[in-house]
Amino acid sequence: MRTRITTIAATVMLTAAAIAHAGNVGISAGDYYSPTLATTLTAQGNSVHAVGWYNDNVLSTYDVYIQDGSSFADAAALDRFVYHGGTLIQLPWSFTNIAYTADTTVFSRRRRGTLEQLNPGIDVIAPDDWLLAGVTLPEAGTQTIGREIGNRFADGATPVLEWEDGTALLGYRRYGAGLVVGFDVHLVTADASPLSADWSNRIIGNAISPVPELSTWAMLATGATMLLLRRRRPD
Structure with missing residues (x-):
């Protein structure tokens, strides 16, 4: 019986993991680091589509x-996309150029951006957060990065990472059935191809394909066990 319970629980967990993988991704076309990021996400097994313009039907x-x-942005359409279950990932410069709605704002102040500087160091606010699963953060001064300086976390956002000068780096908020992730970094390498670092790609990968929380696994295992016990009851 223990073997059967374990088998059923494992099957349910694998099924849940497959459901959690949100692999159909749209990304703004034509900006500085879109092509590099799209190539990386495709290599990770996602279906990635460059989008120059969208409306509710396209986002759906x-x-x-x-x-x-x-890039082209429609804050109201993005708001509805998230509310109905979509995941919106906001990358640098969009904080300065786009006025998101109050419900989809992760960083509350929009400040100036900078392209090339050494990583000033990162403070971890929530070390056990799901966005950091499998992530090894870089040491201060080890990479050239771009970011927007002076952003702060908005009311209602969950802070995860912060630059050592107090600028918001990574956070998210739930809205309706969906999720908004704000990520204030891009990486610049020798060939000027940003967002190429393993740690930043892993964070974006986690946002696209979230790992279910332990409590979710516990509920799934409990449900599988109850299902098995019910099937074993005599009629």
């Missing part, structure tokens, strides 16, 4: 939309 075809830089 994606599980995740990544708003990059100063």
Whole structure:
């Protein structure tokens, strides 16, 4: 019986993991680091589509939309996309150029951006957060990065990472049935291809394909056990 319970629980967990993988991704087309990020996400097994313009119907075809830089943006449409279950990932420069609605704002102040500087160091606010699963953060001064300086977390946002100068780095908020993730970093390498670091790609990958929390696994295992016991009852 123990073997059967374990088998059923494992099957349910694998099924849940498959459901959690939101692999149909739209990303703003034509901005500074969209092509590099799209290539990386495709290599991770996602279906990635470059989007130059969207409306509600276009957004409804994606599980995740990544708003990059100063590309076309419709804050009201993004709001509805999240509310109805979509995941919106906001990347640098979009904080400066786009006025998100109050319900989809992760960083409350929009300040100036900077492209090339050494990583000033990162403070971890929530070390056990799901966005950091499998992530090894870089030491201060080890990478050249771009970011928007002076952003603060908005009311209602969950802070995860902060630059050591107090600028918001990574956070998220729930809205309706969906999720908004704000990520204030892009990486600049020798060939000027940003967002190429393993740690930043892992964070974005976690946002696209979230790992269920332990409490979720516990509920799934309990449900599987109850189902098995009910099937074993005599008629």
